[in-house]
Amino acid sequence: MSVQLSVGSTAALPALRLRPWQVDDVGSLVSAHRDPDLRRWLTSVISSDVDARRWIGSQHQGWADGSRFSFAVLEDGGEGFAAAVGHVTVKIGNDSSAEVGYWTAAEARGRGLASRALEAVVRWAFSEHSPIAVARLDLLHAVGNRASCRVAERCGFELEAVLPAQPPAFPTEGHLHVRPKS
Structure with missing residues (x-):
């Protein structure tokens, strides 16, 4: 699990580092999940903390068995990279596709972090250095999650379908966005 991805800073935005989740991220993870x-x-x-350690353990297992590649997203706070403020994952499917997902902690929203982090993971997933061999990436989100829809569109994921609710895992209608490997 030595994969680290970087996103450079811009005039208005700090640099990002993406790396596998670590036990040191427990506090950040619990804090982010307190946000309604x-x-x-x-x-x-x-x-x-117990839930967070268990979750991080399952992310490590995903890396080990090649079923899921999850990244903690860290933002350069001016004195180095601080606590994790986001998450991006790639879950391998049963065919030639994989599913991406992401979230951003409340204090990091509205600054393009999710789009920048997702784009870095997409480039990695489609690169020759990635263990992922897929022809496309799928992105699913609830229809009402407008912010996720904007992130998908900014990152070149085209809306392919509106999916019916599938409780309990997906209690409302969803959008399926797709980005093929170019």
Whole structure:
């Protein structure tokens, strides 16, 4: 699990570092999951250090067995990279596609972090250095999650379909966005 991705700074935005989740991220993970706006869109909730350690362990297992590649997103706070403020993952499917997902902590929203981090992971997933061999990436989000829709569009994911609700995992209608490997 030595993969690290970087996104350079711009005049208005700090640099980002993406790396596999670590036990040191427990506090950031629990804190981010306290946000009711984030919890509204997630199917699982992390409410304690025990939950966070278990979740991080499952992310490590995903890297080990090649089924899921999850990245903590860290922002350069001017004195180096601080606590994790976001998450991007690639879940391998059963065919020639994989699914991407992401979230951003409340304090980091509205500054393009999700789009920049997702784009870095997409480039990695489609690169020759990636263990992922897929022809396309799928992105699913609840129809009401307008922010996720904007991130998908900014990153070149085209809306392909509106999907019916599938409770309990997906309790409302969803958007399926797709980005083929170019």
